[in-house]
Amino acid sequence: MFSDELEKYDWDETGRFIASRTASDVRAALRKEHLTVEDFMALISPAAEPFLEEMAQLSHRYTLERFGKTISMYIPLYVSNACANCCVYCGFNHNNPLTRVTLTMDQVKAECEAIRELGPFENLLIVSGEHPKxxxxxxxxxVIRTARPYFNNLTIEVGPMSAEDYKRLTHSGLNGVVCFQETYHKENYRKYHPKGMKSIFDWRVNGFDRMGQAGVHKIGSIV
Known part of the structure; x- marks a missing residue:
């Protein structure tokens, strides 16, 4: 499981290693065709700041080699701001005094039709707060079944689910899942997520394993 892998690393030790990297380490990493984890840590170290433009140019070159001059566009559809979590940074925070709205399927259909009128959008990102009930x-x-006839690619950004639920959604037309993971530092994670399902660190990070087990085609983690 992903959480087991994270336990192998000591955050303080990793931080000290990154801070100890030198300009020579950065130059060596930039000359390599295939980088190690240590090379990556050199490239995100304070010593790498003077090399940002060189890194940007390399990134641009690799992007063109792998993807060409293409841009993938998506459009988000917010279907519900109901949320049982109390994340300190989020407007959907359960304790915030705001009107909660969850779209009906007729409203979802109307939104899909309105989006289609905007242009050739084929990638829809379905976004929701996390309130299981x-x-x-x-x-x-x-929502997926309602939106499926309108778009070729459906991705969700919602609360993590069980492998069984992810599998059920793929059979209903789901293509991908995006999950925000604001930090992998357990102590900091507890500060920012004090209450709700999102406060359970292992359930959150192991969601990526469950997505894979369910056969989700595209899995995205955003930090």
Whole structure:
């Protein structure tokens, strides 16, 4: 499991190693065709700051080699701001005094039709707060089935689910899952996520394993 891999690393030790990298380490990393983890740590170290333009040019070159001059566009559809979490940085925070709205399927259909009128968008990102009783797997499945006829690619950014639920959603037309992981530092994670399902660190990070087990085609982690 992903959480088991994270336990192998000591954050303080890793931080000290990154801080100890030198300009020579950065230059050596930039000359390599295939980088190691240690090379990566050199490139994100304070010593790498003078080399940002060189790194940007390399990044541009590799991007063109692998993807060409293409841009993938997507459009988000926010279907519910109901949330049981109390993340300190989020506007959806359960304790925030705001009107909660969860779209009906008729409203989802109307939004999909309005998006299609905007232009040739084929990638839809379905976004929701995390409230299992209101916008859990059953609700998201309805949204996917409603949106499927309008778009070639459906991705969700919602609360993590079980492998069984992810598998069910793939059978309903789901193509991908995006999951924000604001930090992998357990102590800091507890500060920012004090209450709700998102406060359970292992459930969150192991969601990527469950997505893979369910056969989700595209899995994205955003930090």
């Amino acid at each position: 209101i916008n859990g797997a059953d609700y998201i499945e309805q």
